[in-house]
Amino acid sequence: MRWRGPADGRRHRRLAPAVVLALALLPLAALLGACSGAGGGSPSAAPGAGVSVVTTSSVFADLVRQVGGSRVDVVSLVPRGVDPHTFEPKPSDAARLAGARLIVMNGLGLDDWLAKTIESSGSTAPVVRLGENVPGVDYIAGGGAVEPNPHLWLDVSYAMKYVDRIADALAAADPAGATAYRDGAAAYRSRLGDLDRWVRDEIATIPPADRKLVMYHDAFPYFTRAYGLTAVGTIVNAAGQEPSAGELAALIDAVKASGAKAVFSEAQFPPNLVQRLADETGARVVSDLYDDALGDPPLDTYEAIIRHDVEQLVTALRPAGSS
Numbered sequence: 139m140r141w142r143g144p145a146d147g148r149r150h151r152r153l154a155p156a157v158v159l160a161l162a163l164l165p166l167a168a169l170l171g172a173c174s175g176a177g178g179g180s181p182s183a184a185p186g187a188g189v190s191v192v193t194t195s196s197v198f199a200d201l202v203r204q205v206g207g208s209r210v211d212v213v214s215l216v217p218r219g220v221d222p223h224t225f226e227p228k229p230s231d232a233a234r235l236a237g238a239r240l241i242v243m244n245g246l247g248l249d250d251w252l253a254k255t256i257e258s259s260g261s262t263a264p265v266v267r268l269g270e271n272v273p274g275v276d277y278i279a280g281g282g283a284v285e286p287n288p289h290l291w292l293d294v295s296y297a298m299k300y301v302d303r304i305a306d307a308l309a310a311a312d313p314a315g316a317t318a319y320r321d322g323a324a325a326y327r328s329r330l331g332d333l334d335r336w337v338r339d340e341i342a343t344i345p346p347a348d349r350k351l352v353m354y355h356d357a358f359p360y361f362t363r364a365y366g367l368t369a370v371g372t373i374v375n376a377a378g379q380e381p382s383a384g385e386l387a388a389l390i391d392a393v394k395a396s397g398a399k400a401v402f403s404e405a406q407f408p409p410n411l412v413q414r415l416a417d418e419t420g421a422r423v424v425s426d427l428y429d430d431a432l433g434d435p436p437l438d439t440y441e442a443i444i445r446h447d448v449e450q451l452v453t454a455l456r457p458a459g460s461s
């Protein structure tokens with residue numbers, strides 16, 4: 139309604155009526171164009187069509203999209219393939235937050251940079267912290283500056299709890315869509331239940347003595363606990379912080395002593411340290427796991443990255459020739 143302000147009114151009075159009409163309709167046309175382009179829904183659909191949701195990680199953006207379907211218009215501030223721990227928001231991110239009806243983050247230290255950006259954006263949209271104070275979650279100590287470890291979603295049964303929280307938040311932001319969100323969440327939870335069982339079955343094909351791994355950063359403690367693997371160590375203590383020579387030497391000793399067959403890193407991190415660890419220990423390198431961020435298609439959904447990671451783990455840890 140800004141175009142009907144007093145300043146515009148004064149300007150309009152000096153213009154021919156046809157021009158005034160054109161000027162008055164222009165913002166409306168632009169608005170309608172933007173609505174129809176957003177979620178594919180028509181602007182005359184339910185008032186909640188194209189609910190604007192901004193998330194930190196691309197992983198959470200996918201969870202919101204799976205629950206909200208065409209009712210939501212989701213963007214993640216952290217691009218695919220970028221580490222959310224060390225992400226530095228740009229001024230354009232504040233503009234995105236200013237237009238959001240719902241803001242979704244993990245919390246627990248993963249994406250705390252968001253608080254400042256929300257403040258500078260002036261947004262008053264509700265903020266959902268998916269990972270904090272979740273009933274039924276047994277939190278694991280972070281072992282560093284971040285407490286507890288924030289990577290709950292890599293245990294698929296915990297990702298299902300994120301889905302519930304997202305469905306509740308969407309229903310609160312857009313009550314007209316409450317049934318659609320409940321149904322979307324139920325269908326997605328069912329698929330995630332299948333995924334959880336599939337992960338269990340796949341990991342079970344690795345001989346128990348070989349279910350050991352070394353990770354680049356400490357993203358997998360909920361995953362390893364849920365699916366019966368053991369993390370021998372991590373290369374970096376905190377995101378963006380490389381190990382000292384002494385820490386790396388200790389990790390090399392630990393990997394050798396454990397007999398871990400593979401060292402895993404993620405697509406968003408440089409491979410040099412992982413390669414060095416592998417060279418020193420004889421362990422195999424797998425450097426394209428996904429955890430904190432999605433990848434390019436077809437690895438652009440949560441379900442796809444979990445399947446991809448498990449396939450990589452099983453291939454690296456299962457003895458050749460077994461199945």
Ligand SMILES: [Zn+2]
Pocket residue numbers: 223289355356357377430
């Ligand atoms: Zn992480």
